[in-house]
Amino acid sequence: MNTNMEKPYVVGIDIGGTNTVFGIVDARGTIIASGAVKTQIYPTAEEYTDAVCKGLLTLIKANGGVDKVKGIGVGAPNGNYYNGTIEFAPNLPWRGVIPLAAMFEERLGIPTALTNDANAAGIGEMTYGAARGMKDFIMITLGTGVGSGIVVNGQMVYGHDGFAGELGHTIIRRGGRLCGCGRKGCLETYCSATGVTRTAREILTARTEPSLLRDIPAESITSKDVYDAAVKGDKLAKDVFDFTGEILGEALADFIAFSSPEAIILFGGLAHAGDFIFKPVQKALEENILPIYKGKTKLLFSEMKDSDAAVLGASALAWELKDLK
Amino acid sequence: MNTNMEKPYVVGIDIGGTNTVFGIVDARGTIIASGAVKTQIYPTAEEYTDAVCKGLLTLIKANGGVDKVKGIGVGAPNGNYYNGTIEFAPNLPWRGVIPLAAMFEERLGIPTALTNDANAAGIGEMTYGAARGMKDFIMITLGTGVGSGIVVNGQMVYGHDGFAGELGHTIIRRGGRLCGCGRKGCLETYCSATGVTRTAREILTARTEPSLLRDIPAESITSKDVYDAAVKGDKLAKDVFDFTGEILGEALADFIAFSSPEAIILFGGLAHAGDFIFKPVQKALEENILPIYKGKTKLLFSEMKDSDAAVLGASALAWELKDLK
Numbered sequence: 001m002n003t004n005m006e007k008p009y010v011v012g013i014d015i016g017g018t019n020t021v022f023g024i025v026d027a028r029g030t031i032i033a034s035g036a037v038k039t040q041i042y043p044t045a046e047e048y049t050d051a052v053c054k055g056l057l058t059l060i061k062a063n064g065g066v067d068k069v070k071g072i073g074v075g076a077p078n079g080n081y082y083n084g085t086i087e088f089a090p091n092l093p094w095r096g097v098i099p100l101a102a103m104f105e106e107r108l109g110i111p112t113a114l115t116n117d118a119n120a121a122g123i124g125e126m127t128y129g130a131a132r133g134m135k136d137f138i139m140i141t142l143g144t145g146v147g148s149g150i151v152v153n154g155q156m157v158y159g160h161d162g163f164a165g166e167l168g169h170t171i172i173r174r175g176g177r178l179c180g181c182g183r184k185g186c187l188e189t190y191c192s193a194t195g196v197t198r199t200a201r202e203i204l205t206a207r208t209e210p211s212l213l214r215d216i217p218a219e220s221i222t223s224k225d226v227y228d229a230a231v232k233g234d235k236l237a238k239d240v241f242d243f244t245g246e247i248l249g250e251a252l253a254d255f256i257a258f259s260s261p262e263a264i265i266l267f268g269g270l271a272h273a274g275d276f277i278f279k280p281v282q283k284a285l286e287e288n289i290l291p292i293y294k295g296k297t298k299l300l301f302s303e304m305k306d307s308d309a310a311v312l313g314a315s316a317l318a319w320e321l322k323d324l325k
Numbered sequence: 326m327n328t329n330m331e332k333p334y335v336v337g338i339d340i341g342g343t344n345t346v347f348g349i350v351d352a353r354g355t356i357i358a359s360g361a362v363k364t365q366i367y368p369t370a371e372e373y374t375d376a377v378c379k380g381l382l383t384l385i386k387a388n389g390g391v392d393k394v395k396g397i398g399v400g401a402p403n404g405n406y407y408n409g410t411i412e413f414a415p416n417l418p419w420r421g422v423i424p425l426a427a428m429f430e431e432r433l434g435i436p437t438a439l440t441n442d443a444n445a446a447g448i449g450e451m452t453y454g455a456a457r458g459m460k461d462f463i464m465i466t467l468g469t470g471v472g473s474g475i476v477v478n479g480q481m482v483y484g485h486d487g488f489a490g491e492l493g494h495t496i497i498r499r500g501g502r503l504c505g506c507g508r509k510g511c512l513e514t515y516c517s518a519t520g521v522t523r524t525a526r527e528i529l530t531a532r533t534e535p536s537l538l539r540d541i542p543a544e545s546i547t548s549k550d551v552y553d554a555a556v557k558g559d560k561l562a563k564d565v566f567d568f569t570g571e572i573l574g575e576a577l578a579d580f581i582a583f584s585s586p587e588a589i590i591l592f593g594g595l596a597h598a599g600d601f602i603f604k605p606v607q608k609a610l611e612e613n614i615l616p617i618y619k620g621k622t623k624l625l626f627s628e629m630k631d632s633d634a635a636v637l638g639a640s641a642l643a644w645e646l647k648d649l650k
Contacts, residue, residue: 078617088617136485150583152477152484159477159585160461161621169615170579173499181615254495258475258583260484290494290506292403292413296486 007070009063011056011110012315014117015039015076017091017144020052024059024069025315029128031308033059045086045094049103056108071318072104072112075120075310077145082162084114090180091145111321116165117141117310119156121267121302122149124313129265129303136261139302140167140252142270145180146188146195152259168192172251191248193269196223200240211236223269230276241276248277249284256293267302267309332395334388336381336435337640339442340364340401342416342469345377349384349394350640354453356633358384370411370419374428381433396643397429397437400445400635402470407487409439415505416470436646441490442466442635444481446592446627447474449638454628455590462588463580464627465492465573467595470505471513471520477584493517497576515572518594521548525565536561548595555601566601573602574609581618592627592634 009032013022016039023034035055042048060066078089084101086092101112115123122139125131131139131151139149146168150157157164168188169181176185177198189195201218204211212229213221213236229237252264270277282299302309334357338347341364348359360380367373385391403414409426411417426437440448447464450456456464456476464474471493475482482489493513494506501510502523514520526543529536537554538546538561554562577589595602607624614622627634 134485136489152482152489153480155478157477157584160459160587161585161618163617164461164477164583164585166582166615166617170582171575171613174575183613183615250496250499255583257491257495258489258580259482260486260489262485288496288508290491290508292488292491293486 007068009069010315010318011060011069011072012120012311012313012318013052013056013072013074014120014310014314015074015086015092016117016310017077020048021311022052022056022059023311023315024063025312029312031311033063034311035059040093043093045098045100045103048094049100049107053104053107066108066110069110071321072108072110073120073314073317074100074104074112074114075117075314076100076114077117077147078163079114079116079119080162081113081115081119081158084112086114087163090182105324109324111318111324113317113321115156115158115314115317116147116149116163118147119149119158119165120313120317121147121304121309122151122313123156123316124304124309124311125265125267125302126151127316128312129309130300131263131265134262136259137263137265138167138255138259138261139265139267140248142191142193142266142268144193146192150259151261167251167255170251170254172247187247187251191244191251191270193223196226196240196244196270197221199243200226200237203236203240203243207236209236213237227273227276230273238276241273242280244270245277245280246284249281249286250288252281252285252299253288253290256297257290260293261297263298263300265300265302267304271301332393334394335640335643336385336394336397337445337636337638337643338377338381338397338399339445339635339639340399340411340417341442341635342402346636347377347381347384348636348640349388350637354637356636358388359636360384365418368418370423370425370428373419374425374432378429378432391433391435394435396646397433397435398445398639398642399425399429399437399439400442400639401425401439402442402472403488404439404441404444405487406438406440406444406483409437411439412488430649434649436643436649438642438646440481440483440639440642441472441474441488443472444474444483444490445638445642446472446629446634447476447638448481448641449629449634449636450590450592450627451476452641453637454634455625456588459587461584461586462590463492463584463586464590464592465577467516467518467591467593469518471517475584476586492576492580495576495579497572512572512576516569516576516595518548521551521565521569521595522546524568525551525562528561528565528568532561534561538562552598552601555598563601566598567605569595570602570605571609574606574611575613577606577610577624578613578615581622582615585618586622588623588625590625590627592629593631596626
């Protein structure tokens with residue numbers, strides 16, 4: 001993609017609810033240097049941008065300086081591709097509309113593009129991962145929240161305002177769990193990492209059987225703890241994944257009725273639970289899908305490393321950027 | 326669109342669960358002649374095709390003959406654009422996969438394209454109606470069933486298999502009303518014309534208050550009866566529309582999270598109920614939409630006459646067809 005040998009690198013930044021990962025990427029899609037900061041510890045977007053820029057500049061200086069970087073691509077929750085802004089992201093500490101692309105441009109003097117973090121992951125998957133060669137697929141990111149990147153006719157779906165593809169905030173249980181977005185029953189409240197821990201706590205309270213999870217204080221149980229317990233054969237932990245997977249499969253069946261994708265690709269922390277999550281998702285998907293779609297859409301795990309997909313995807317945006325005036 | 330003055334006409338055919346309407350359309354989008362048959366009375370697709378072709382040939386002969394017709398476009402439930410087939414349509418009397426485009430081609434010697442009836446209506450709306458100039462919109466057809474045509478980046482969404490956009494079969498009440506597709510709780514079971522009559526019967530049974538609808542035998546109540554009663558101020562009939570609109574609004578809020586369209590356009594019989602349906606839909610939409618989408622998506626009624634939109638939309642497909650070998 002890069003024809004400008006004076007500026008052989010792009011930067012990809014993946015802003016997650018918990019961590020921000022950034023990397024310098026060369027024209028072959030190799031991450032030649034990377035770093036990270038904790039997203040949640042910065043009370044203002046300015047302090048956050050400062051911290052990311054400091055980390056980035058250290059990497060950039062070690063690799064030939066700012067003049068070698070063609071552009072920066074950012075993947076962020078509620079990222080608006082058209083405006084370069086993060087707008088009302090429920091899982092980030094900063095409220096309102098944050099002109100993050102402009103803030104990076106001002107601080108670093110490097111042109112910057114921004115999109116939804118899940119869209120960035122989707123672009124990464126399409127370029128380097130399981131969606132290579134696909135024209136219609138849906139990327140579902142299962143992290144702190146649940147995100148999605150939808151590709152139709154080979155193009156990312158941004159919608160008329162740049163915010164399309166918030167499938168984590170479709171309602172899967174009307175009147176169900178309260179979501180960070182202020183509504184009830186969003187997919188994200190069940191199928192994110194935090195949703196898994198909520199489910200674990202609910203089942204631990206509702207039932208009396210022994211479980212390895214009872215050795216952990218309820219408020220500090222993580223989805224990783226649930227996975228570890230399931231690996232050790234813990235029935236209750238497996239039931240947590242069955243419940244999570246069933247709800248996700250029901251949701252995916254409805255998503256297929258929208259864009260009839262060739263594949264749905266599961267990405268992020270929860271996707272690492274392997275068969276514990278894959279089998280109940282596949283089962284619920286088959287049981288809930290409209291007959292005309294049956295057996296047509298592949299359910300796949302991402303082929304990218306979690307951080308790489310988002311960083312590479314975000315960085316891919318940057319090759320197309322023009323120099324700043 | 327038509328550069329071939331030897332063949333100045335196209336034919337559009339709209340296959341509905343109840344009626345099939347067809348028309349000859351000129352290059353300016355005027356329906357110069359039209360006809361109709363009842364869809365349900367033909368037990369086989371062959372008898373049905375015969376009846377439509379007889380009706381069509383009468384019109385075609387009166388307008389210069391088969392040589393004047395460039396192509397036929399068909400809008401049909403469960404229509405597959407890629408294969409020219411109708412596949413497992415729950416609201417049509419013929420089972421399995423029907424190669425309808427090929428059947429018309431064989432019978433009439435005119436090249437034929439076929440798509441989902443709601444997609445055809447969407448193409449009509451984009452070309453002649455409320456979606457002129459829009460690149461992202463969703464058409465919701467409220468007829469015997471509930472259909473949808475989704476346009477993203479100015480292109481109809483067909484999906485990898487040609488069947489994208491079955492939003493009437495997304496689950497809005499899990500475990501709810503039994504649907505013709507064999508599943509439970511589909512949007513179509515609540516927000517189609519038949520859904521309205523089911524709701525009317527349910528409320529008439531559940532409540533004891535007087536209603537104009539009690540003058541009609543329960544099994545023969547139509548959505549038109551409910552509308553007529555509402556116009557006369559019948560409280561129970563208005564409640565039927567409130568219930569229907571609330572469910573539709575909830576569903577639309579989730580659809581917006583998918584493609585973030587500039588507009589959602591309501592089309593078909595139920596859309597004629599005006600404010601009785603529009604107001605509760607709008608209210609539920611605003612109450613259920615994710616904050617980042619609030620106030621951005623227009624809710625519109627179709628600007629096309631019901632039959633015209635589908636016939637014109639279907640016919641628009643035909644201008645691009647190549648002559649048969």
